[in-house]
Amino acid sequence: MKKPFFSHRALRLKLLMWYFREKRDLPWRHTRDPYKIWVSEIMLQQTQVATVIPYYERWLKTFPSLAVLARAPLSRALELWAGLGYYRRVRMLHRAAQHVQKKFLGRIPQTAEVLKKLPGIGRYTAGAIASIAFDEKTPVLDGNVIRILTRIFAIPQSVDQPRTLEKLWVIAGSLLPDKKPGDLNQALMELGATVCFPLTPQCAQCPVRKNCLAHRKGNERFYPVRSQKNSYKKLRMVALVLRNGRSGVWLEKQPEQGRWGGLWMFPFWTHKKEMLSAINPLGLRPRLFLKIQHVFTKYRITLEVYESRFEKRRFLKRPRGKWHSIKRLAGVAFPSPHRKIALALEKNHPRTSFPQKRASTVRRKISRKRGRGLDSPENIASKTAVTDPGIYF
Secondary structure, eight states: OOOOSSOHHHHHHHHHHHHHHHOOOOGGGGOOOHHHHHHHHHHHTTSOHHHHHHHHHHHHHHOOSHHHHHHSOHHHHHHHHTTSOOTHHHHHHHHHHHHHHHHSTTOOOSSHHHHTTSTTOOHHHHHHHHHHHHOOOOOOOOHHHHHHHHHHTTOOSOTTSHHHHHHHHHHHHHTOOSSOHHHHHHHHHHHHHHTSOSSSOOGGGOTTGGGOHHHHHTOGGGOSOOOOOOOOEEEEEEEEEEEOTTSEEEEEEOOTTSTTTTOEEOOEESSHHHHHHHHGGGTOOOEEEEEEEEEETTEEEEEEEEEEEOOSSSSTTOTTEEEEEGGGGGGSOOOHHHHHHHHHHHTTOTTOOOOOSOOHHHHHHOOSOOOTTTTOHHHHHHHHTOOOGGGOO
């Protein structure tokens, strides 16, 4: 790393002055309640701000405190999360709430070191909660902060390397003030979300452009450096929309211990031959309903969705399944691809109203996205843990 031509204090002051002047008016910025900050941080992982706001507000109306969430069944939490995606987040949040209620008597730990031991909380999330809610002088490092720091300091090493990430953690920590370090952490994240974009950085609006080595060189988009290229494996899978004569469809609840634990899904198979061998003895002749393209970590998945009618009470005696009214699918917790199937079914039942990804009022209120966690270290780790493509649907 090259020696900077400015002091950390000067950089810090510019960032904080800009943040207090330009920061977006977001609901979780009006509280120091660690539970509410925790919920917002979990929801913002890999999700845009405009999408999160209505979910966040509905969540707190239903679960206003950690104690209420800990007492609630996981199925209720999944219902509130339906459509937000990445359901492992809500399962870990629910588990962590129960753990805090039992082991800490409902008091959320105040240090990042203890917080990161809770289910679903990594180093970044622990730092965000501890610094914002409890004023602990501890850094954060998500995709936005990585991008900003590698540009300001023109760091040539690949951020795919653990040594580079550790260096960035040290730099982020060195910038923090002794008082209200959470403000500086939020300023860095805000700058990355609203100005220092990956491909189109708005340098003219940047408060620290004169302190940015990458900007001085005119090669901002060169940073951060990466050595790994994304490679995707193509998969084809099939699902079946099974209808009865009463406007119902057959859904199956996934086992709690699986990746999609507690969610409802249409029957699915890895290959079309497997589906046909299962349903042909029943006299079913399915027709193609739609095709869904879905990207999940390192996989590009084509999901072929078939449909057929079936009038019997149960389907193949499959466990954990039952008929659901199409009119009530809006309240069912689906993983993303199967939610797309349900939305397609909605077209024939207009009274069904699914929560939308972005309401127009929210779009007007929040004009920029907060691309949290798409390339953050703790989410990279969770992505690489996936090994079985059969559990995606």
